[in-house]
Amino acid sequence: MNITHLLVGPAEHGVTEYAQLLADHSGGLRAGLEDTLHPGPIHVTFTDHLFGPDPESAVDAVLAAVEGHPFSVSFHDVPQPEEGLERFERRSNAYQRLARMADLSVTNSFHEASFFDSDIHVIALPLPEAPDPASTPDPGTVGVLGFIYPGKGHETIATAARQVDGLSVRALGTYSLGHENMELPGVEVTGYLSDADLWAEMDRIAIPVCAHRHFSASGSLMRWLAAGRRVLVADSDYAREVAANHPEQVVVVNDWPSALAEAAKDPEFTQRVNTLPTWGWQEVSTSWQDLWITHFGPWLRGNIPPSPVDDPAAVSVVIPYYNDFDSLKKVIAGIEKNNHEGNVEIIIADDGSDVPPEVTSTLPITVVRQEDQGFRAAAARNLGARAASHEVLVFLDGDTVPRPGYLSAMSRWITADPRSVVVGTRLQDGVEPQWLRDAWEYTRHLRLSDDTSWRFIISSVLGTSKQLFSQVNGFDETMIGYGGEDWEFGWRLWNTGAIFIHDPEAVADHLEPEWDVRVQPEMDKLAQKNAESIALASRITHPIARPSGVFFEQQDIVVSLPGNTPEPVVTAWLQAGDVRVVSPMSELFQADPRVGFATGRISIELSQPLCPPTDLAECLLRVEQLGGHGVLRYKNRNVGQIRYKRITCQTPAIIHTQMHPWQGSLRLERWFASW
Structure with missing residues (x-):
């Protein structure tokens, strides 16, 4: 996952511990304040005490470290008026400034x-x-839990306890740095405790208390709640907020002597609550991942457009052509008027026209031909690309006229990064089709592309590098007939790691009517679209491109299971979707075409024979959103990995899920017959 956690402070500090545990449970890179940070989003777990000698210096240190990066902040020790007016104002200004910058x-x-x-x-x-x-x-x-410092409430509790017979006060922890000389008469101080010792000492406490004079979040309170203990908590907005979520456990206190006396004489106060709400690191880290996906999606998916290069690039324009000479002349005239300062060559890829086109131009023109064996636009484009001399390939259909500036707008992205795939703006009678306008809006001009955005790759206004084009072996020449070859091409480009970009400044005019108007009657239109859908279903394995319940030569998901996997677990995976299982090879599955070696868009490798999670689709989506590589974690144990063909992350994300071993009978006859 392309999130770098900025870790600052001693491991025993509560805020540092939060930062480390968040990294442990969510995944990502780790770095210190002085390290060179990997490109991409940075996450900062912030309290001013850890980052500098004063609040402003602390914020300055953070901003210096994350300069040039998008970043998120988890705020801790948020300023409160009870700190004192001067301190509150200084910390407030610093915290507000950091929040505005994040x-x-x-x-x-x-x-x-x-x-x-x-x-x-x-x-x-x-x-x-x-x-x-x-x-x-x-x-x-x-018992008072955590570091000892003024305002934590130790003095308050000691004073109140002296007013109640039979009470003694224990401080489970050590002194905070700078407060080692703080006097606590009548309080037993344990000193620093390891995690295991701390839990053990908490068990010995009859009356847990959180008596901070001012606090807005408390790890010590969470510990008491996790242990199922009832806790006396000093009244505050935060205390009431937590009490609303844990009404059986939190007792809000305004009068400490009375509250301690009541708790001491209540035999049920020391009893543990049996049913605790589920809100642990699994839920917290997943919530953080959700926010990172929303705010940093392009970074996580590896779809950040490069900074465009203004230097004019040499461009090869490839035009598939068939029997429409008048339109072709207009397209060539549009290229000539484009005012592109770099070298431009035109390659006409004739798809078996009755008469080969003979065109003159101020620009170099090459005509390459193939036989008429049906509508073979994919093969024609490949033929033209093979004849190209330049690194930047721009594809225009033979009825699509580029406006001035088109070639410069397209090539500036590809020159900056050869992984760029640029879609221009194709107008019909001066207006772009509504479905494309909607797509550019909700994908922010393809910046928010995902593994379904191949649907917006339009070959009539398309640009790629020759390097990338060759890497994916161009268009699929086995696709014959109108439509779909650009979507299939976009599918392979995305899975290879391409960067999708829509440039609204690269404008071209489509001369002929749109397909929806051009093809009539409706039965012909239906037949053409259905043929396209069937052709794509065998080539694009994504669930939106093929029906469930149909077996294809290639499945979307390939699952590897350990050799001791029982047959019911294999069957559960086969029933989980468009899945092929590559092992184990039980004789039960000898005739099943979905069992055996294969490669897929998504590979799942399990180290234990576990059934698929009930939320498999959500798990797969989360992995895709976080960069294409995830470690499956079940009950705090890593049990496998998910990898996409498109992996853009430096380290895997942690995916918390509910998987389980087969719980039924191992006698197959019982499983077969359900008895």
Whole structure:
């Protein structure tokens, strides 16, 4: 996944721990403040205390590190008025500035989000995974969890506890840096505890408390909740927000002596809550991935257009042609008037016309011919491309006239990056078809392309590099008849890693009526489109291009299973969609054409014999959105990988899913007969 996590601070710091765990559970690269960052989005888990000696310096350090990158920020220790007016103002200005600069800002609570002037998303802190209790609480113990510093509430709790008979206060943690000399009379301080020891010490506490004078998110509170404990929490907007989500566990407190006394005499207070809400790192990291997909989709999918190059490139214009000399002359005249400063050659690829075209021009013209064996536009374009001298290939149909500036607009992207595939703007009577206008709007001119955007590759106004064209072996020459060859070409280009671009400044006029008007009657139109759909179904394996339940020579998904996989698991995968299973080779599947070696657009490799997840389609979509490579994680264990042909990420994303081994009988006769 092309997200780089900027990790700053000691591992034991709560904010640093959050950053590390988010990287562990979501995937991506990791870097420090002084490292050279990989191109692409950066994620910053921010509290000013970790990034600089003062709030402004901390923000300066972040902005210097992420300069030139899109970036997201998880805000922690959000400023509050209770800190004091001067400190609050200094921190407020810094936090607001960073939020305005960020492409995506997130807090852990709605209370924190209300502080900011800019748009803020909310992802609540996760409940950590708590071990089973190791001991029962010691009667009368009051526990404060986490680093010790002024305002955390240790003094408040110690004072209140002295007013209630039989209570003792324990601080589970050590002093925060700079506060080692803080005096806490009557409080037992454990010092630093390892994670396992901390859980064990929490088990010994009878009355958990969170008594911060001001806090807006609390990892220590999440720990108590994850352990199923009831907690006394100082009243605040944040405390009430958490109480609404955990009504059985959070007791909001305004009077500490009374609250401690009530808890001490309530035998149920120390009992654990049996049913806990599911909100752990799996849910938190998935929520972050959802936001990254929305805000950084082109980066994650590897579809960031290059910076266009203004230097005029040499261009080969390829024009498939058949028996329409008048239109061809207009197309050539349009190329001549294009005012392109680089070298231009015209290649006419004649698809078996009755009379070969004889054209004169101020530009070099080459005519190549093939026999008339039906409508073979794909083969004609390939024939023309093979004759091209220049690296930039621009395809125009024989009835599509480019306006001035067309060649410069198309070639500037391809010169900048040979992976660029540029679609121009094709007008019909001065207007672009509505379906294309809709496509450019919701894909932001193909910047938001995905694995279905091959539908917007239009060969009549298309540009590629000769390098990329050769890499995918050009158009599919086996496609004979009108339509579909450009979609199939776009499909292979996308899976190869091409960058799709629509340039509204590359304008050409289509002389003939649109296909929908030109082809009549409706039965002919229906027959032509259905023939196109059938031709594409065997070539494009994406689910939107073929019907379910039909077996094709090539499946979309290829699943590799370990050798000890029981037959019911193999069958479950075969029933999960357009799937081929390459192993194991049980005799049960000898005649099944979907079992055996193959390659597909999507490969799934499992290290354990697990049934497909119920959310397989969502898992596959998430992997595609995050760069084409994902590690499947089930119950915090990596159990396999998903790889697309198009992989644009440096490291895999972590995909949390619900997979399970076969739970039924291993006696096949029982499975066959369902008894």
